[in-house]
Amino acid sequence: MKEGKKVIQSISIDDYVILLDEKGKEFRTVEFSEWLGKIFMLPKKRIVFVIGGPWGISEEVFSRADFRMSLSKMTFPHQLVRLLFLEQLYRVFTIIKGDPYHHE
Secondary structure, X not given: XXXXXXXXXXXXXXXXXXXXXEEEEEOOHHHHHHHHHHHHOOOOOEEEEEEXXXXXXXXXXXXXXXXXXXXXXXXXXXXXXXXXXXXXXXXXXXXXXXXXXXXX
């Protein structure tokens, strides 16, 4: 798949790659913020999140992923996942920072 090759080309060996996949680990938001805080401490250059395109994810990208996480067991259009995931990242960073945005 061309898309998979482009993804692999944009990832370096020093990156920690997190693949968003419906079969990955699910987190509650607070759990995700705690886990991501630990990932920030790894000696990696970047944390790279990969969202599959409309035709899925190539085997090459699957094998390169360091971790797989799921936003839901349901399948969403990849454009919608971008928005949902961005909101979750915003929420996670407010939790890490201690802002009162997230309510439990």
